[in-house]
Amino acid sequence: MRTLTLASLASLAAGIMLAGSAFAADPITIKFSHVVAENTPKGQMAEKFKELVEKSSVGDQVEVEIYPNSQLYGDDQVLEAMLLGDVQLAAPALSKFQKYTDQLQVFDLPFLFEDMAAVERFQNSATGKQLLTSLQDKGLVGLGYLHNGMKQLSASEPLRVPEDAAGKKFRIMTSDVLDAQFEAVDAAPLKKPFSEVFILLQTGAIDGQENTYSNIYSQKFYEVQPYITESNHGLLDYMVVSSARFWNGLPDDVRPVVEEALQKAIAYGNAISAQENKEAKQAIVDSGKSEIIELTPEQRQQWVDAMKPVWKEFADEIGQDVIDAAQAANKG
Known part of the structure; x- marks a missing residue:
């Protein structure tokens, strides 16, 4: 057997160290999955986060990949995928957390918040x-709230009073509160993935849906x-x-930098949300394809009176x- 010289041992050790360094230098990949288009407040927030991380002091250590429009997962599957390590960051609608905590159902209660300023104050x-922090015992870490805005009702026929919704089928997110909200006006709520809504509306499989402008x-x-119908009935x-597991497992010198980038991106997304909705509303008006119905105070109060009992129904859970x-x- 050939005896290793001191020089060859040194060379071998150096090679091992170099290999170890190369392995350690592999970037941390953050897959950010969401269900909306890139030009929405959430889509722009995600891109801003990627940009800020790339420009930060850990830009060579962390790689952010954005997957919009349900390219990886819908909001109904993304949290389970996250717990399995297939996705590292997501921003599901607050309704999607019902199976993990009852308390977040508060954000689905109809006519609870007067405007987005009230939402900000509460959050x-x-x-x-x-x-x-209500998700920690389920293995998830809440990092911040991202706005989209107040919801409106769209439909194949005009909705001015609660009776107009009776018997119509509305797509909702998976939420018992939203289910009860539409049942309160004798409508039929259907839980369907966001990615399927356009086709369902186009084919007439459903009559309407609720969403932001x-x-x-x-x-x-x-x-x-x-x-x-400009109802502003929900958030x-x-x-x-x-x-x-992923968030707490980030190196101590990396996590604060990534978190700072994330908080700045969330603030950026929230700052443009109101403007996005205003511009989107005007674009819809300009298209001439959909009539925006503005409720009278009396009409709106009818919707409030019809849906507000839902608060009491879920008070014990929330x-x-x-x-x-x-x-x-x-x-205020």
Whole structure:
């Protein structure tokens, strides 16, 4: 057997060290999966996050991949995929967390928030911040709230009073609160993936849906829905989330930089959300393809009276204290 010289041993050790360094230098990949178009507030927020990480001090250590339009997963599957390690970042609608916590159902209650300013106040309150931690025992980490805006009702026929919705089929996200909301006006709620909504509307398989102007425009729902009722009856917001295993497993010198980029991206997305909805509404008006119905105060109150009993129905699950804190945010 040939005896290794000191020089050859040194060379071998150096090679091992170089190989180890090359392995350690492999970038951390963050797959960010979402279901909407790139030009929506969420889509732009995701791209801003990628840009900020690339320009940061850990840009050579972290690689962000964005998958919009349900290219990887729909919101109904992404959280399970995240827990399996197939996705590292997502921003599902708050409705999608029902199987992980009952408390976040507060955001689905109809006519709870007067406007987005009230939403901001609640989410920045002690109760709102506590809700971000309500998923920890399920292996998920809430990292922030991302706005889309207030929801409107679109339909194949005009909706002016609750009776107009009776018997019609509306697509909803997977949410018991939203289910109860439409049942309160004798409509038929159907839980369907976001990616299928356009075809369902186009073929007449459903009569309507609820969404923000931003989504109604970017997904072209207005092209197959002749009427949009400006109800502002609910909130469509998202929670940016990661798995606790991945997030807490990031190196101590990497996590703060990535988190700073994420918080800046969320602030960026929220800043443009209101403007996006305003511009989307105007674009729909300009298209002439869908009539926007503005409710009178009396008509809107009829919708409030019909749907508000849903609050009491879910008070025990959500917690009356959480509902009270959200309602108090309307007072500024």
